Amino acid sequence: MHWFVPVELSKRGGSGGAxxxxxxxxxxxxxxxxxxxxxxxxxxxxxxxxxxxxxxxxRLLLKRLALTPAMGT
Incomplete structure (x- = not known):
């Protein structure tokens, strides 16, 4: 099971040019x-x-969903 909660990326430089x-x-x-x-x-x-x-x-959710159980995380 994956938990996704709201995160704040502005402090990490996640908005804009990355x-x-x-x-x-x-x-x-x-x-x-x-x-x-x-x-x-x-x-x-x-x-x-x-x-x-x-x-x-x-995108992270889709990436994790694409993994099969044999592939791991």
Whole structure:
């Protein structure tokens, strides 16, 4: 199961000129950090004002869906 939550990429340079592959990497890193924070502190507030599901999140989801169980993550 994959959890996708709103992330804020503006601090990471994810908006604007980065290519699609770089944006997917930034989203994957941001999601990993956000999920680690949520595991450490299960009671969390609403997402930050600029947090969203950018197009790169959809690309990451499609990339993960294309993997078969034998391929791993």
């Amino acid at each position: 290519d699609a592959d770089k944006q997917v990497e930034l989203v994957a890193e941001a999601l990993a950090e956000e999920m680690a924070a949520r595991r450490a502190q299960p009671l969390y507030g609403p997402p930050a004002g600029l947090a969203s599901h950018p197009i790169a999140t959809v």
